[in-house]
Amino acid sequence: MSEKEESGYKGEALKAIIKAEAEIGDIIRVTKNGQVYEGILIPRSEYGDEKHIVIKLKNGYNIGIRVTPDTKIEKIGKGVKPAFTPPPPPVQNPELPKVAVISTGGTIASRVDYRTGAVRPALTASDLYSVVPELSDIARIDTQILLSLFSENIEPKHWTEIAKNVAEKIEEGTEGVVVAHGTDTMGYTAAALSFALQNLPVPVILVGSQRSADRPSSDAATNLIGAVTAAAKAPFAEVAVAMHETTSDTAILLHRGTKVRKCHTSRRDAFKSINAPSLARIKDGKITMLTENYRKRDPTKKLVLKPEFSDKVALLKFHPGMNPSIIDWFVEKGYKGIILEGTGLGHVGRYCFESLRNAVKHNVIVAMTSQCIWGRVNMNVYDQGRDLQALGVIPLEDMLPETAVVKLMWIFGQTENVEEAKKLLKTNITGEFSPRTTFDKIGNK
Amino acid sequence: MEIDYEKIGLKVGLEIHQQLNTSAKLFCKCKPELFKEEPEITFLRRLRPTQSELGQIDPAAYFEFKKGVKILYEADRRTSCLVEMDEEPPHPLNMEAVEIVLTAALMMKAKPVDEIHVMRKTVIDGSNTTGFQRTCVIALNGEIQVRGKNVPIQHVSLEEDAARKMGQEGNTIRYRIDRLGIPLIEVATAPVIHSPKEAEEVALAIGRILRATGKVKRGLGTIRQDLNISIKNGALIEIKGVQELELLSLVVEYEVQRQLNLIKISRELRKIGVKEEDVKEEFFDVTEIFKETECKVIRKAINRKQRVLALKLPKFKGFLKRELVPNFRLGTEMADHARFWGRVGGIFHTDELPAYGITAEEVEKLRKTVKAEKEDAVVFVADNPENAKDALKAVAERARQAIKGVPEETRAANPDGTTRYMRPRPGAARMYPETDIPPTQITDEHLKKISSRLPELPEQKFERLMREYGLNEKLTRQLLDSEYAELFEVIVNESKVSPTVVAVFLTETLKALKREGIQVGKVSEEQMREIFRCIGRGELAKEALPDLVSWLSKHENRSVQEAVEKLGLKMISEAELARFIEKVIEENKILVQEKGQKALGVLMGIVMKKLRGRVNAVLVGKLLKDKLEKL
Incomplete structure (x- = not known):
């Protein structure tokens, strides 16, 4: 069998098929325990084991047959490769865009x-x-x-x-x-x-x-x-x-x-x-x-x-008990930006503050989105938010966390300058910020 | 006329489908139940025929699609989830269902496959939200004995039931997806059945084996039988959806008649020299002729600005009114095709005219317009031009087929045993793997476990029940065909009530109650067992059974004790009974004096009338006799 890779067969099943000189699409006869099965040899799916071969019976059904020492496989017919000739393309209407x-x-x-x-x-x-x-x-x-x-x-x-x-x-x-x-x-x-x-x-x-x-x-x-x-x-x-x-x-x-x-x-x-x-x-x-x-x-x-992107930007979802050293790791690895997916209006635990301060100190842009998905961050309401801003964390309004990480990747594809990058991050370039949020349905209707 | 089925080469194969009584559906955890209320959820879909590598698209499917057919699905949250809506991939195969099918397969001596592969069988009429039915072979090559003959079972499969069609409004077909995903067992026999009666016997035998598993659903709509029927010089016809077992032999009989008559018509047509190419698809607009017609159908169509189109069928005069089976003519067959391909209400043809308000004069004008000779037939349709054309094209095609013989097709069973055109027979089975469900291996250990607790075969059980419980043949048969054969043994063994009493109750009494409209199904098996335990202990009389069951069916979740109290069925003590009997004798002093011992019968009647269900009749007789003797 030549299409070993494609066929998905491995181990014993593959050995038996090779011995029978059968290929995917050939008609084979399998004899086992007095039962005879005839059908087309079918490729094995990736999660299949090494013990079964799959054939398509004449009635269209696939079945798997376990290969045992006394299983006999014979090739009884060559497979026919389907030849597909697509119908001629329709006449294109030159008026259409x-x-x-x-x-x-x-x-x-x-x-x-x-x-x-x-x-x-x-x-x-x-x-x-x-x-x-x-x-x-x-x-x-x-x-x-x-x-x-x-x-x-x-x-x-x-x-x-x-x-x-x-x-x-x-x-x-x-x-x-x-x-x-x-x-x-x-x-x-x-x-x-x-x-x-x-x-x-x-x-x-x-x-x-x-x-x-x-x-x-x-x-x-x-x-x-x-x-x-x-x-x-x-x-x-x-x-x-x-x-x-x-x-x-x-x-x-x-x-x-x-x-x-x-x-x-x-x-x-x-x-x-x-x-x-x-x-x-x-x-x-x-x-x-x-x-x-x-x-x-x-x-x-x-x-x-402007097609350039930097991959030195990460998206980090805060969760209770998060180990802040992950932030340190990003800094050590030379990351230029971290988008936080904080809780609620845009918070992370106080136990992360030291690492965040360190990141900012190393010129890493740290910006805040919310894991609530819907709504806008507001880091002026609680102390924790105000403190985060004081650390240099930039609130990203109602921007989606995914959009924020892509945007920061794009920004660092355009400039190395951190101050300019910050400015760009806060600028509404292509509708990523909505100035106002109206009362629309969320979730279940 | 007696038909020699052997001589005409009748071959019938059966496919029996029955719903399994599992706790959940085949590919999700929804309840396998139907709902009657208004749907909570509706959604609209279109199904697009998937192209195969060979560039083939099922012609009927593609036709439906091009016509812009839409499907409106109805659902509720109890009986369907995202899986039925085709909004979530299927969950793994329900192993409870696999075990039931394995059990039935082993009872039919079929050989289980080593690995089950779920397939997608393309079905795009809307009955499956995905556009395919999921199905898998569980076992192959079985056999059953029917009246001493071996009937090979080709395969035993497990598949999901389809959605229920609820109606159609214009181009929108309505389906309810509650039934979708209920597990079905499919048993397919080889085409070795050679008579209508045999078809019924084989179906009955398979049905009994399935029931013996104790895990199949009962009642209308839970069983469907498909047939494939062929005769020499005829064609292989698939008939779908026979719901009643009793109808099977009639369906076969009618199909044989239909094919024989079609063969005869084809011979005659060819004899008079009609050729397929003579039937031309030339349509005449004859709307003008019917401007003033009295025919209501045509009138209405014209008022709606629709057209009347006509088609000439050369030398077909007289053939359209030829009866194929009772009340079903070649013309009916053409109308069925017209309805399917043209979505028209029906057709008119000259073999049945003048009638329906159409005058002889109109027919004459019609014949003239389409240049019909005396021996030609004319078919016409009133609808919008597109539908009318499609309809007449289908009629022309059916006429050509009539010259050739019997066309291969799939037909649907009608409740009277006749069948109607459903669609052309699909080409090679359009199956491809359901890649969302991993293959399921059947291990030897698993098979051993199932084999070790295989239910008895119906015939073995029949003999054992008669032998062990001393039941007569009729009662045993009834019990086996009922859903209570297992409950019967449980009750007899724990209550020690006479087996015949229990069997009569579980068959005849319950059947009679059902006929009176009592919903017997609402009384649980546990409640029935409790009633018999009470009878066994002498706390209840067997005469109380019907009243108790009927009360419990109307008061769900109430106990047997409550029923007994509410109905005043508590057995009275011997002492109370003795006192009651004394009172009755006292009240009928004169009678007793006149007749002496012979008054027993009358007195017995009086006592039983008052105390039925609360006393044991034998005891009443004994006490009465004693008293009378002592007087």
Whole structure:
């Protein structure tokens, strides 16, 4: 068997398969304890053990058979590799706006190989059109596979790469950019792009899915249609995240890149605008703005690209009993900034003060956000807060902790000067601060 | 006409599905129950056919999608959580359900797989929020004995039940997800059944084995039987959702008739020289003809600015009214296809006209407009042009199939035993692995444990019950087919009440009470045991049983003692009884003097009428006799 890596088989099971000279997709016959099983040899999943081989029976079911010394495996037929010829792409309507779709990983569209059960991403423009045919009525799409990463593997250096790529597309005159992204860290990337891509002439929309694209109920297609619609037609020119508004497939919400957070592990409506209204809603193909406070689409604007980030910034969540020497460690390792996720209005225990004082003394910027997620820090209400400010801890208003860490990473990508960095940190660059918070629903409706 | 089923090559395979009586659903901890109230939660979804590597999309599924079908789901918080809503990945396989299926599988001599792999079977009609049904094979290659014949069991599987369809409004189908995720056992036989009666016998035999596990749900909607039926020169037809066992043989009979008649029609059509290519998809707008029609359906459509479109079926005259099974014609079959593919209410055809307010004159004009010859049939539909076209396309396609023979398709069972077109048969099984659930290994130790406490097979139990408890055959059969066979043994062994009395109560008495509308299910097994313990101790008379059960069913969570007190059923003491008897004799002095010993019967009647349920009749007889003798 040549595809050992891909096949997932190890140990005894792999030995038995090699002995039978069988490969994934071949038809094999397994004889054991007088029972005969015939079927297609299926790859072993990563959490499978070394003792079982998996075959797909004629009726479509997979079963696992334990390989024992008296298990006989014979290859009785060669597998047929499926040849997929995507349907010809639809005629592109030259009237429609041009939208670039950049893929970074996660699959927004995929195809199932029912033969082996493998799910393969569908990423080329013609793939996307054939899987989500509605797209051809909205925009002329140009696709690019930039990265193939699970979003938890995305690092600041990838933000740089994505930002440069988006800038290129915009330079080329595209009327909107869609960035397909795994959902786990999509909020961070959205914030990063918000700082890196300034004076945007057109919208940049991040999109993902909470249910994988290989299932008929996936939210991927609906989200993608929403994202492409926004990229093509939205009146704003900002970085935004497009995801389901509710559990229903009826509306897509657009959230400002610096104000959005993944608030649920699995639900379709996991993404919420925090401490700010959502930017817009897309329903039945129509875009409705939900705020008057946005930067307008203007193709004459000249994009300013500032794609550098520093990774010497940390986000630290305070908890009762936290060992303050972790702060000392960051200082020793040469970190330039620490964003604290404090309690309530912006506090940490007094037992951390000494380490914080030491950090500030070493020119480390220390700034405060709240682990409450919703609301604004205010470090003037209690002694503890006033004392923290006296130590040099900077309160960050209603900025999300995740946005704050991204912003400080970006700031140190722009300047080494601590005073200038502090100034930038307190400046509202791309809507990361809301001057006022209105009474909106939080959490359970 | 008697059909020789062997000669026509009838082959039937069965798939029996029954809900398991587990404490939670298959992939989450929700209660496996239904709710009747208004839903607390509703949400709207669309299901998109997933493309396979081969670029194939199930045509029926894609068609539904293109039509913009939406699904409105209904839920409440008690019976569903995020898992049913497809808002959270499934939890690991419910091992209680796996054990029940393993038990049933071993009883049918099936060989358990070493490792269970949960699969996703693509279903995008909305009945599953995910767009697939989760299912897994637990065991293969079993066999059962039915009237001395070996019936191979191809596989025994475990799967999740689907959501319940509640209705449809326009393009929106409503499903309730309470049922979604209730574990189902599926038993599939090889296609070795050769007569309608045998189909029923095999289903009954499988049903008895499943019940013997003591862990399957009972009652309407908990069992569904699917069949695959084929005859020589016919086609393999899948029939879904037969709910009543008694209907199985009729469904098979009707399907055979339907196929035989379709074969006959196809032969005749070909004989008169109709070819498939003669059926053209040429649609005529005939709205003008019906401008003044008396036909209400068409009238309404025209008022709504819809159109009437017509299609000519060359040389089909007379064939559309040909009956396939009682009250079901080729025309009905075409109407079913039109309804499915065109979402129209129905079709009109010239074989049934003039009627429904359509005049002979209108028919004549219609024939002229579509240039129909005498031997042609005309089909027409009143709806919006798009639906009407889709409907007539489906009719044309069905007409072509009629020339060829019997089309392979999936049909749904009607309550009268007939079936209706449901969808084309899906291609190769569209299954792929459920990667969110790790494979589950079945160890030898686990199997040994289950094997060591396997329930008796129904036939063994039947013989043992008759032998050990001296029950007659009929009562034993009734007991086995009821849900109380196990409770019966518990009660007899602990109460020492006569087995026949217990068996009659658990079968006939309870059945009679149910017929009177008493909700017997509300009386717990423990309460029934307590009642019999009291009877065994002589504190209650068996005549009190119906009253007690009926009172307890209406007063949930109250004790047997309370029921006895409220109903005044407490047994009276022998001394009290003696005094009562003396009083009765005193009151009927004249009768006693006249008849002497022969007054016993009448007096007995009087005493029992007053004290039924509070005394032992034998004791009353004895005391009365003694007294009368002493007089």
